[in-house]
Amino acid sequence: MGKAVRRYRGTTAVLAALTITATLSGCGAGAADGVTLKLVAADYGSTDANTSEKYWNDLARAYEKKTPGVKIDVTVLSWKDVDREVAGMVERGEAPDLAQIGAYADYAHEGKLYPVDTLVSVPTQANFLPMLRQAGEVDRVQYGLPFGASTRMLFFNEELFDKAGAAPPADWDGLRTAARKLEAKGVKFPFALPLGSEESQAETMMWLLGGGGGYRDTTGTAYQIDSPANVQTMTWLKEELVGEGLTGPVAPGDLDRQQAFDAFVRGEVGMLNGHPTLMETAEKAGVKVGTVPLPGVNGKAKATLGVADWMMAFKENGHRKEIGEFLDFVYTDKNVLEFSDRYDLLPVTVTASTAMEADPEHAALRPFLEELAGSELYPVGETSWAKVSESVKKNIGRAVAPDGNPRAVLGEIARDARAAEASASAR
Structure with a gap:
């Protein structure tokens, strides 16, 4: 109620103050030589200047530098096309290793996705906000990793x-x-x-x-x-x-x-x-x-209504270990907060949400963060x-x-x- 507090970019100081550390499941140890992970992601930007392609390319290059032998092939598509394009890839037997799109349930029911607990480290899976982690489940097994949240x-x-x-x-x-x-x-x-x-x-x-x-x-x-x-x-x-x-x-x-x-x-x-x-x-x-x-x-x-988009990992190419290590990197606080900041979304992890809530530069988002905890999502697991x-x-x-x-x-x-x-x- 009352005037919205203006906010500005940046959470570095708060992260330092909270000494939040990321858990990387073997990211620095390298992986099998010659592995290329194909990632298809939705574009949250409204112009060429703020396209999600820049975010993913920067993140991919940073990961490749940290993990010799693994390459990340990034394709970013508009929301109008991305779900249909991924469905076509899967139908043709050309599924990407990772897709960041709007829905996961059909692929999970068809047995095409890795369960999350076979991919990421325990700290990464446990760090998802509980209501979002649960929303990513089919028959009590998590297949969808929340990626970007919002509420109303x-x-x-x-x-x-x-x-x-x-x-x-x-x-x-x-x-x-x-x-x-x-x-x-x-x-x-x-x-x-x-x-x-x-x-x-x-x-x-x-x-x-x-x-x-x-x-x-x-x-x-x-x-x-x-x-x-x-x-x-x-x-x-x-x-x-x-x-x-x-x-x-x-x-x-x-x-x-x-x-x-x-x-x-x-x-x-x-x-x-x-x-x-x-x-x-x-x-x-x-x-x-x-x-x-x-x-x-x-x-x-x-x-209130809670909304999340989803990351999922397809089994087709068999890169379970490399996918999991990359996802541990994707879900570090630094990367989650950078994406949330860039597109005015709410973080999907406990530690990143805590950092954003404590940051006075994000005071205007605190009411949304508070509402998210008690929000209700679409029945996306059906x-x-x-x-x-x-x-x-x-x-x-x-x-x-x-x-x-x-x-x-x-x-x-x-x-x-x-x-x-x-x-x-x-x-």
Whole structure:
């Protein structure tokens, strides 16, 4: 709540003060001569100047210098292409040794990945944040190594709030009240609600958690998409926000996340659900950003959305030892923090998170770090999730349309989820 604290690059002083040391599993001892590890990674950069290719090439050259006889062949692809390209490589029998992409579960279920405990040292595996380590498991075996994390908070434009006499919301009633005041002052998007095809599975999950529900039941064993709590949540959105004209001139089903973020950076949005990268971008554009935990129906939401991308190691080329030693190097604090710093992400390891939290230059990220510990991730360990996510993106916008029926739309998505689960279990 209140003004976001500006932050600057650098964690060297804190690392020195904490005397955090990295555990390298044999990195300096060398490996079999002539081994080349092929790495395919996603590009987190927005321009040629900040492409992830530079990060990976610098890291690869540093590792090669430390480990004679091992070469790292780096390919960096855009997020639009990387998952499809890796899938094609695997299908052709040309799997990379390492892939840093969005999902691992299908490959794990097909027996194509090394279990993490056969790759990295015990200190490296134990250093992953517990909830992220667990999210990387299939049938209680970890196959996905988290790589870059993020979480969400409610962002508000402090200048627009001041002009409207609005207070940062602590629950849905407060959110609606603030949106009404913003709308009365002519704010274009009092609350930006992106339920378009780009990433509406994320926006939807945040609202479902705020209403006491979610995609999965409390045991995490089954989908509960059309539960009474979820129906009530989508009905509230349809009637109390969208129906009152508080979500702006673009129908939520036609509004993609990037459109909403761009509008926030332009100063046209009073409130939206955002992540750390947006905060820095908006502040650079002159927007005074305030943040509060995601509001829920009766106070703070039970959890916020946590997101992680994944590193995985394929068995196909048989370089288990060399892959594991390289991953121990990748997950040292220095490298984790450098990547997190560069792309405004949250570290995925305990020691790097501790260093970032203690660093006053990262004060603005402390609320996100605190929220991450209690966040809820997508059910990425389920092979059914990809199809469920697509169904949400395709259909959820209709639930809040003027002629929409939240119960019916959620029922459609629930049927798709059951079919996806049945298909997965039949494999």
